[in-house]
Amino acid sequence: MNFTRWSARLPGTQRRAAARAERMERADRATAPQPTPATAGSVPAARAETTPSAPPGPDDPVPSLAGLSVHDILGQVPALAVVVYGPDHRVAYVNDAYAALFGPRTPGAPAREALPELTELGLLPLMDQVLRSGRPRTVKSRRVTADARTTGADTPTGAEPDTRHGYYTFTCSPIEVGPHDATQPGVLVFAADVTDQVEAAERLRASERRQREAAVTLQRSLLPQELEQPDDLRVAATYQPGGKDTAVGGDWYDVITLGAGRTALVIGDVMGRGVRAAAVMGQLRTAVRAYARLDLPPHEVLQLLDGLATEIDATQIATCVYAVHDPNEGRLVYASAGHLPILVRDPDGTVRRAAEPTGPPLGTGGWVHTSGTMPLGPGSSAVLYTDGLVERRNEDIYEGVEALERAFSGATGSPQVMCDRLMRALGVTDEHDDDVAMLVLQHPARTGHDAELFHNAALELLGGIEAAPRARAFASGVLVSWRFPTELRDLGVLAASELVANSLQHGTPPMRLRLRRTDRRLIIEVTDGDDHLPRRRRAEPADEAGRGISIIATIASSWGSRRTPGGGKAVWCEFALPAGHT
Numbered sequence: 001m002n003f004t005r006w007s008a009r010l011p012g013t014q015r016r017a018a019a020r021a022e023r024m025e026r027a028d029r030a031t032a033p034q035p036t037p038a039t040a041g042s043v044p045a046a047r048a049e050t051t052p053s054a055p056p057g058p059d060d061p062v063p064s065l066a067g068l069s070v071h072d073i074l075g076q077v078p079a080l081a082v083v084v085y086g087p088d089h090r091v092a093y094v095n096d097a098y099a100a101l102f103g104p105r106t107p108g109a110p111a112r113e114a115l116p117e118l119t120e121l122g123l124l125p126l127m128d129q130v131l132r133s134g135r136p137r138t139v140k141s142r143r144v145t146a147d148a149r150t151t152g153a154d155t156p157t158g159a160e161p162d163t164r165h166g167y168y169t170f171t172c173s174p175i176e177v178g179p180h181d182a183t184q185p186g187v188l189v190f191a192a193d194v195t196d197q198v199e200a201a202e203r204l205r206a207s208e209r210r211q212r213e214a215a216v217t218l219q220r221s222l223l224p225q226e227l228e229q230p231d232d233l234r235v236a237a238t239y240q241p242g243g244k245d246t247a248v249g250g251d252w253y254d255v256i257t258l259g260a261g262r263t264a265l266v267i268g269d270v271m272g273r274g275v276r277a278a279a280v281m282g283q284l285r286t287a288v289r290a291y292a293r294l295d296l297p298p299h300e301v302l303q304l305l306d307g308l309a310t311e312i313d314a315t316q317i318a319t320c321v322y323a324v325h326d327p328n329e330g331r332l333v334y335a336s337a338g339h340l341p342i343l344v345r346d347p348d349g350t351v352r353r354a355a356e357p358t359g360p361p362l363g364t365g366g367w368v369h370t371s372g373t374m375p376l377g378p379g380s381s382a383v384l385y386t387d388g389l390v391e392r393r394n395e396d397i398y399e400g401v402e403a404l405e406r407a408f409s410g411a412t413g414s415p416q417v418m419c420d421r422l423m424r425a426l427g428v429t430d431e432h433d434d435d436v437a438m439l440v441l442q443h444p445a446r447t448g449h450d451a452e453l454f455h456n457a458a459l460e461l462l463g464g465i466e467a468a469p470r471a472r473a474f475a476s477g478v479l480v481s482w483r484f485p486t487e488l489r490d491l492g493v494l495a496a497s498e499l500v501a502n503s504l505q506h507g508t509p510p511m512r513l514r515l516r517r518t519d520r521r522l523i524i525e526v527t528d529g530d531d532h533l534p535r536r537r538r539a540e541p542a543d544e545a546g547r548g549i550s551i552i553a554t555i556a557s558s559w560g561s562r563r564t565p566g567g568g569k570a571v572w573c574e575f576a577l578p579a580g581h582t
Contacts, residue, residue: 079193080168082118084111085177085186089127091115092177092186101146117144118189127172127187136173141198144168144191167198215275216241219250222282227255230263231518232327232454234442236415238423242388242434250277250318251386251437252285256292259560260523260572261327261516264292267384267439268320268339268362280316284309284362288322295562298322298335299369302359306337309363317363321384327443328456328516330377335369337362340387340401343408347379347445351405379445381418383408388434389426400426415440453519455482461511463504471500471513475524478515484522488575491555492522495573498548499526502534502571517577521557525572533561533569 074081074095082105083093089111099105105114111127112119118127121144126137144166168191177186219241227235237253250270258264266288270277287308291301301322309318321342323334334342334354338361341354352374359369376382383404390400407425411418418440428436446454457478461467475496479489496513503511507528516523536549552559556573563569 080189080191082115082189083175083177083186084115084127084189085184087131088112089115089124089187098191101144117146121170123170123172123189126170127189130172130174130187131185134174136171138169138171140169141167141194142170166193166195168192169194211274215273215278218275219278219281222278222285223252224254228257228263230255230257230261230325231520232261232443233263233325234415234444235263235265235439236419237437237439238416238419239438240423240428240430240432240436242432250281251388251435252281253384253437253439254285254288255439256289258292258295258324259558259574260525260570261518263325264322265325265384265439265441266292266320266322267386267437268318268337269386269388269435269437270316270318271361272316276313277316280309280312280318283312284318284320295560297371297563297565298324298333299358299371302335302337302362302369306362306365306367306369310365314363317361319361319387323384325376325441325443328514330375330443332374332376332382333371334374335359335371337369340385340390340397342374343383343401343405344374344376345381345408346375349409351409353401353405376443378443381408381415381440381442383418383422383441384439386435386437388432388436389422389428389438391434393433415442450519453517455517456514457516458512458514461500461503461509461513463509463511467504467511468497468500472497474513475515479522482517485578488522488578491575492524495524495552495556495575496526498551499524499571499573502526502548503528506530506532506534507569519577521577522575523572524574525570527564527568527570529566529568531563531567531569533563534571 071093074083074093077095078097080098080101081093081095082091082098084090085092091105091107091109091111091114093107094105102115102117111124118124121139121142123139126139130137170189170191173188173190175186175188176183178184220239223239224237227237229235235255237255239251239253250272251268252270253267254265256264256266266285268281268284270281270284272280284305287305288301291304296304302320305320305322309316318337319339320337321334321339323332323342325332332342332344336342336354336358338359341356343351343353345351354374355372358372360367374382385404387397390404391397392400404422404426407422408418411421411425413421419438422438422440423436444450457474459471459474461471472493475493476489479492484492492515496515500511500513503526507530509529511526511528514523514525514527516525534549536553549559552573557576559571559573561569561571
């Protein structure tokens with residue numbers, strides 16, 4: 001708020017302004033040319049016809065300023081000005097702008113008594129420094145408060161004084177005060193009104209805060225509100241936006257259960273910041289979930305994402321890691337699009353780093369990604385992360401990865417506890433200058449009662465007419481040994497029979513029946529050497545085939561199929577265990 005806008009309404013200022021206007025009017029009349037007799041009765045020339053005065057030329061003499069006094073100069077400037085002298089900073093002069101804001105001051109009084117506002121602003125020690133050093137000092141954007149009681153303005157009876165706030169930049173400069181033969185060291189306190197600049201900067205900061213809050217809200221709403229929890233893995237994730245002065249980025253993560261005990265894990269980072277990066281991140285995350293349902297190999301998922309990223313915004317690129325964990329095989333199959341390597345910790349504490357990125361970032365187009373594998377058996381852990389966790393200014397990013405390896409090798413506890421410990425170990429605080437996303441997973445080694453809840457059983461099928469009866473007998477015996485209820489046992493035997501019959505009719509050897517139980521579900525899976533995936537179709541009444549998959553879809557909680565790395569396929573179905581069945 002600019003205090004000079006109010007000065008015309010103050011009584012003292014009004015009188016001074018009127019006096020100045022009267023003096024200027026008298027001077028104009030004195031210097032105006034008098035009309036001659038020949039022109040006394042003539043009509044004055046129109047304003048546009050008046051001959052303008054010639055501008056000063058380069059050879060004209062320069063006006064002298066020797067006759068101007070401090071009152072003439074400082075009295076006309078709109079800034080606040082105070083002149084003090086001596087070690088007590090006694091008042092020598094205050095200009096009209098200062099008196100209009102804080103009221104008149106008594107000359108000769110010490111500043112501590114006569115200028116309490118300067119004491120409140122902490123300027124007296126600064127003025128002492130100026131006297132001692134002979135060098136000017138400046139303090140920027142100090143908040144100044146004044147009310148009508150100090151300025152002498154009229155306040156209605158019973159009303160609260162009109163409190164006024166503004167911001168001034170104060171400069172204290174050393175000067176000599178007094179006549180030439182008896183000068184004293186003094187200080188000129190000059191205060192420029194910067195209220196408009198401060199308020200504009202605050203409005204800008206408020207706008208940036210609102211934009212950042214909107215981006216953070218969008219970012220968090222697009223991230224999983226609750227992670228899916230697989231049967232065989234323990235998973236936790238954390239996301240922390242950058243510090244208050246940092247625009248939110250496009251870091252993201254997700255956990256997707258694929259069925260048959262398999263789990264997809266994904267983490268990525270969209271280059272750039274703000275709402276746009278968060279919006280692109282949301283579209284990529286949604287696409288990943290859709291592509292994951294196709295149960296494609298990791299590198300094929302990234303190929304699809306690469307094309308989509310180009311369509312979303314050709315100027316945006318993103319890094320990403322997509323990995324699939326299969327508890328039956330005890331391994332992690334992954335593909336990376338320019339992302340930092342996955343870290344896996346073995347049960348003995350050894351930390352291994354995934355191979356270098358298996359492809360360029362998403363959005364570059366035209367490249368072929370490949371998949372890699374890492375062992376991840378019982379007792380192992382893994383961490384997926386974005387560059388904000390390990391990247392530091394003036395350090396190579398792989399120095400940060402090595403620091404993460406050291407911290408990860410000694411981190412213990414649940415996945416959420418490990419997330420917190422890794423964040424602290426890498427020095428990530430609320431003021432961190434980049435977004436951080438991290439995903440920690442554990443494949444626990446189960447013992448005791450927990451181990452009784454997780455079982456696997458498999459039967460190799462060579463084909464022929466005896467394959468179906470063997471499969472039914474095997475499934476029945478296994479489900480009886482697992483002490484399942486009769487109804488669930490009968491459904492499991494029926495599902496195994498239908499899947500084997502479908503494989504015998506449409507697949508090729510070698511064939512394999514696998515049964516798996518967890519603490520929450522029964523999984524039945526059949527693999528064979530043919531890569532033609534089955535589809536559910538409507539069978540006409542006269543058809544002798546085509547009902548097997550429909551039966552599976554009707555009796556099971558879920559079912560699906562996928563191609564296997566060896567060139568064949570796997571068809572599976574799941575049954576949810578009854579509540580309380582352990």
